[in-house]
Amino acid sequence: MAALSDLRLLRNFVLVAEAQSLALAAVRANVSQPALSKQMAALEAELGVRLLDRHARGVRLTEAGDALRAHAGALLRDADRVVAEIGAAASHISGEVALGVVSSLRGFLVAPAVASFVRLHPGVTVRVLEGTSRAMREAVADGRADLAVIATREEASPFALRPFATEKLLAIAPPEARLRLDQPTTLEEVGRHNLVLAAAPNSIRTILDAALSRRGTRAVVRVEVENAATAMDLVRLGVGWSVFTFAAAARRLAEREVSAAPIGSLTIGWALATARERRASAAAAALADAVEQVALGRIRDGHWATARSLSGVAAETHGRDS
DSSP: GGGGGGGHHHHHHHHHHTTOOOOHHHHTTTTTTHHHHHHHHHHHHHHSSEEEEEEEEEEEEEEHHHHHHHHHHHHHHHHHHHHHHHHHOOOOOOOEEEEEEEEEEIIIIIIIHHHHHHHHHHEEEEEEEEOOOHHHHHHHHHHSSSSSEETSBBBBBBEEEEEEEEEEEEEOGGGGGOBTBBBBBOHHHTHHHSEEEOSSOHHHHHHHHHHHHHOOOOEEEEEEEESHHHHHHHHHHTTTTEEEEEHHHHHHHHHSOOOOEEEEEEEEEEEEETTTTSOOOOOHHHHHHHHHHHHHHHHHHTTTTEEEEEETTTSSSSSSOO
């Protein structure tokens, strides 16, 4: 039965069954509602049965859906246990590792990577630091973090950089603006609105300010914020537009609290950074692998539609926008 070999579909089916709502399950799965609906349709097609009955308030399980749900939990637990046991047998890593992460990537990328890592390496204690790209760069430089996810435009000379993705910067607006991810907007359009932006120094802010400056204008900043969550709240309440990444807006987009569109050709690159003068521990190397694998999986599965993989691309001495 081919569909059950795709554990991602099975996991997402369980989320739908628990939520009894495609919209709510899509948020929990970090996918768009249309994508999740297509996954459920594909699962039904592979199994040759209807699993869900759609209705105005959500979905309910059919008799076949109830039967699948009854077995799905055991199947997924068995799969997780096999992966964990194989990983533990292959590598007895222990100790501590500190990971720095940009706040906007925390839930979308880093939390799933850390969850996967600790299942495979129960002997390792993980400490997660959170802040701006520049703050996390400094945490690696002064030894508070063993590795960090940073924007590739940050100065890279003290570090070994491992680029893994580049993504389009998005204009984030209230729902009534009807922005769409498949229909780019222009920098000029963004510049016509009051903006809610991250306070400088910030990589996204630097990219935006530089692009506007080249056109002889500047951002009309109504509110400066310290994190993406606050920016999304203010956009939803109609204070203005913002500029962030897909990861920062993914949950709000799924709940239709905001709308978003790529801004011309503006992009930002992401890399894993370690200090050149300190050899990375086995735990740090394994955690870096976990972060990169989650990123590549999201890109491959279409859950990070605004990004493309940079795995294997050598970084320059000084980072720049992709």
